[in-house]
Amino acid sequence: MTAPTSGTRPDDARRHNRAALLRRLHVDGPCTRATLATELGLNRSTIKAVVDGLAEAGVVTEAVPTRRSGAGRPSLLVLPEPQSAVVLAVDIRVDQVGMAMVGIGGQILGRHSWNLHRTTRLPGEVITHVAESAQLLREELGVVEQGVGVSVPGVVRRRDGLVHEAPNLGWREVALGSRLTAVLGKQAQVGNDAELGALAEHLRGVARDASDLVYLSADVGVGGGVIAGGRPLRGTGGYVGELGHLLVRPDGRDCFCGAQGCWETEVGEPALCRALGLAEDTPRGVLVAELRSLAAVPGRADLLLDDYAGWMVAGLVTVVNMLAPELVVLGDLFAALPPSVVARVRDEVQRRSLVSRAVGGTRMEVSPLGRDGKLVGAAELAFEPVLGAV
Amino acid sequence: MTAPTSGTRPDDARRHNRAALLRRLHVDGPCTRATLATELGLNRSTIKAVVDGLAEAGVVTEAVPTRRSGAGRPSLLVLPEPQSAVVLAVDIRVDQVGMAMVGIGGQILGRHSWNLHRTTRLPGEVITHVAESAQLLREELGVVEQGVGVSVPGVVRRRDGLVHEAPNLGWREVALGSRLTAVLGKQAQVGNDAELGALAEHLRGVARDASDLVYLSADVGVGGGVIAGGRPLRGTGGYVGELGHLLVRPDGRDCFCGAQGCWETEVGEPALCRALGLAEDTPRGVLVAELRSLAAVPGRADLLLDDYAGWMVAGLVTVVNMLAPELVVLGDLFAALPPSVVARVRDEVQRRSLVSRAVGGTRMEVSPLGRDGKLVGAAELAFEPVLGAV
Structure with missing residues (x-):
């Protein structure tokens, strides 16, 4: 239903090829020119021109592969230079903010994090602290980010990064995108945490080969x-x-959202605490330790989490x-569920x-990225426009 | 993440432009060359070449518009010739099969339908009857279809038209696509009825301006x-x-699918009959008449359908x-719900x-296409490959 374009100009084509090649190296790692030519469907002279241009700009380097197959001159290995394109990733969680400078290729160059409490969780406080930490990271690492990606556990309007509601942070109608853009001086892209978790698993986690997947996570509330x-599913706006x-x-139970018996009220972090006989606000570390020790006693987890698993099943069937x-993909707290419970649910x-x-x-896997998932996703969100502009 | 192509050959561009132009005329109706140029982003000489080619082939005609705006020579109106590209649409419902020959532009050239009963609902019977009716339609109308689209109320694998399960027809693992292709001599595309209902509303119904929509229908069971x-949402396979x-x-209640308390068991056709105190297998005509007379008595529908509406709400919130x-979009039987009930649910x-x-x-609208929705969607499914090949 889309109108055809009236043709492609050489400049557009060059930019397009350059971005596609960088994206390939960024997501799938170093490879030879020959592989690039095959995978991108471009001839070797085009690949040479693009790689030479990127090498001159210091964005990639080339190396002779240590292992060679077949006879003849080995094809050079093209590697991205992590420091040549850096983004700032920010993962705002209910109990903590995690930040990282991430280089092209996905390497984490440096990190910073701090805990959140009721009083430090206000949007203004968080924004100021993010700006200060970003400055520290820049100085420490000697890099400047080209883009910013932010993960928030809430309902986010992607267009401008407005956080409509992030109940477990107590945020409503926070113009996070524009406020962070103002203090950081770089366009900040804001995304829902579970959407970014899905993106991370798809690009760098357990879902690299899947084009249709659902990522589920619990960070107090439940998100998906x-x-x-192969594309993120979004609705209107x-x-x-x-x-x-x-x-x-x-x-x-009544949910903050105005409905009753939401999946989140039955399988979120407080519900899991209740099922284990713990206080609803048990610290994450204690809860995870409890789940681990539970898994060590055969049958015990299945007994205690019988009802809980039933509600997991009900939501997952839907x-x-x-x-x-x-x-x-089960992410975040769900990744800590005892294996026997996961197997029963599956x-x-x-x-x-x-x-x-x-x-x-339907396959069901535990996330290998763990708590880094959303940070990795936030970095990828930031890289999307950056890779086209390098 | 897609690899760039190495360029567009002139032949490909011509074919692409031709298909885009035909699709525009097919979906949105006749318009001037000037409008085509603007909408498709092509220059007027390209439009002229494509239109001239299509006119020579008899696929479009041109006419002087009766109303003109502004001075100067009026731009010619380009109209698709319905008989120049015809598809066969087949709508297999639980109680009836509807068939139509549909011309480019969406005009229904002729129809045929027959009722289904327990004994005539067997796949072999239906396939034979479809083939016979297709022959009658061809002879009656003097046309031959270039493609075939089929709507089925069941779980369908789009790749090859395998009907995995159509519970209300009593079908399991029926190779409908390949069997119809064999008897009709044309590639038959098979789709899930609700998916085709959504497509019809999107292209020719109440959802033309919406890129994110859900179409819900009840034909005994409930589908969506x-x-x-802007694209149909499909999962794996x-x-x-x-x-x-x-x-x-x-x-x-137990559902045929192996789960309990599915939305379909609470708001499907039998559930609606129960709510109205009718037998579960009340004929559709009687049920719809009952709903109409109910709507005429203020407050009566809301009282009788109070619980029913509550389950509609529960599913819709999810x-x-x-x-x-x-x-x-509420389609099929849902379109017959009393307006006061729809308003309450909304x-x-x-x-x-x-x-x-x-x-x-979220807007909520009643389908204007009524019982024809899925037939229209089946025709569009068939037109997809045909428009590229005319």
Whole structure:
């Protein structure tokens, strides 16, 4: 339904090829010119011109591969220069803010983080602290970021980074994108934390080969990010769906959102604490330690988390039936669930979901990125415009 | 993440322009060469060459518009010739099969339909009858279809038209696409009925201006089709999500799918019959008449359908929170719900959905295409490859 363009000018083509080649190196790592030519569908002279240009600009270097296959002159290995294009990634969580300078290729060059409490969680405080930490990181590492990506556990309008509501931070209608852009002097892209978690798994995690996946995470509340047909799924206005607020239990607890029995009220961090007989505001470290020790006693986790697992299944059946993903990634706190509980949830979803059976079974994996997932996703969000402009 | 192509050859560009122009005329109707040039971003000499070629082939005609604006020579109006490219649309419903020959531009040239009963609902019977009816339509209208599109109320693998399960037809693992292709001698594309309903509303119905929409329909069971970012949302293997099988009621009725309290068991056609005190297998005509007479007595529908509306709300809050659509279209049987019930559902979804509030309110409209929606969608499915090949 899109109108055809009237043709491609040589400059556009060069820029396009350059960005595509950089993106390939950034996401999939160093490779030979020959591989680049094959993967990008470009001839070797075009690849040579682009690589030479990037090497002159100091964005890539070339090296002779140590292992060679076949006879003849080995194809040179092209490597991105991490410091040549750097972004600032900011992961605002309920209990902590994590920041990192990330170089092209995805290398974390340096980090900074601090804890959040009720009094330091105000938007103004967080923004000031982010600006100060960014300055420290710049000085420490001797780099300046070219872009900024921010992860927030809330409902975010992607166009301008307005945080409509981040309940567990107590934020409403915070113009985070424009305020951070103002203090940092670089365009700040803001995204929903679970959407960025999904992006991270898709580019650098367990979902690299999946084009249809759902990433689920619990950071107090429950969020979900969806990649459908290889692209992030967003609704109108760029809003990302809120998987934590699908309704699973008509007689369930009241949710802050105005509904009752949201998935989040049944399987979020406080619900998990309750199931284990812990106070709802048990610190994350204590909760994770408890889950680990529980997993060591056969049958104990399954007994204590029986109801909890049932609500996990209820929400997941709905998610799988609606979206038909090939893979569900459990991130953040969900990644700490005892393996036997994850296995039970996986089996039961398979049994109860019509769509899972139709697609030949939905895989369920625990995130390998752990707590870094959303930070990695925020960096990728920042790299999107940067890679086109290097 | 896609590799750039190495350039566009003149032949490809011509074909591309021709298909884009035909698609524009097909979907949005006749318009002037000047409008085509503006909308497609092509210069007037390119438009002239393409239109002249299509006119020579008899695919379009040109006419002097009766109304003219401004001075100077009026721009000629370009009209598609309906008979020059014809497709066969087949809408397999639970109680009926509807077929039509549809010309380019969307005009229905002729129709045929017959009722289905338990004994005539077998795949082999339906396929034979479709082939016979197609032959009758060809002879009656003096046309031959260039493509075939089929709508089925079931879980369909789009790649090859395998019907994995169509519970209300009693079908399982029916190779409908290849079997129809064999008897009709033309490639038959098979789609899920609700997905095709969504496509029809998006191209020719109430959702022409919406890029993020959900279409909901009840034909015995409940189905949903989703357009996200202007494209049909599909999961792995091309399977479309099954919105009828999101779980809304943990203590609800058993569903054929193996789960309990699916949305379909609470708001499908039998549930609506029960709410009105009718037998579950009340014929559609009787049910719709009952709904109409109910709407005439103020307050009566709201009272009888109070619980029913509550389950509509529960499912819709989940759908809206997960997908953030700007528009929900109620199709098929849902289009016959009394207006006061639709208004209540709309208001309550708005109040209880976090995402609906974030996006500034989710519109909810009744389908204007009525029972023809899925037939129209099946025709569009068939036109997709045909328009590129005319």
